[in-house]
Amino acid sequence: RKEVEQDPGPFNVPEGATVAFNCTYSNSASQSFFWYRQDCRKEPKLLMSVYSSGNEDGRFTAQLNRASQYISLLIRDSKLSDSATYLCVVDTGGFKTIFGAGTRLFVKA
């Protein structure tokens, strides 16, 4: 079992749709969780950190479920510019940061 697993997609959604991604992790001692966005042939960039109580940033909502060991990302009112690969990142401490392989999202007009 991979340490961090994501559905690779691709998710193809129309503009204005709501889309959700899940990511599961295997290490119950994991400490910090993030969602990064990576555009084609570009570097990853932080989208949002994921706090225990969940957090929202505009159209984006992140949730953490420690009991079931997954985090989720919800994107509301999808824009064309949201098309990218979304990376789930789990930090287990001690410089052991595990990146998921990413979920590809295509938003079409």
Add this chain to the structure above:
Amino acid sequence: NAGVTQTPKFRILKIGQSMTLQCAQDMNHNYMYWYRQDPGMGLKLIYYSVGAGITDKGEVPNGYNVSRSTTEDFPLRLELAAPSQTSVYFCASSYGQGLNSPLHFGNGTRLTVT
């Protein structure tokens, strides 16, 4: 404030050649990292550094070396290039660790070894 700067952007090496990937950051971050990203895979940590003069191995260090003589610079050295080192390399830095210290990445170096 340029952030994290990597050079070169692209490079083609022949098997057995050596090269250095340069990385510099101007954010006064103590922590710096080198990752590689292969198609369909998550980023893998090659080496990291918690400060000038201190480096340590990550998950996939074989075939690579690093040095950290200053806070700003963290070059990655490939001594004997092999086809398995064909990848995209990202340098990153962070203030610390945890939720409030995300990684800041450079633009990446696309390396092909033939």
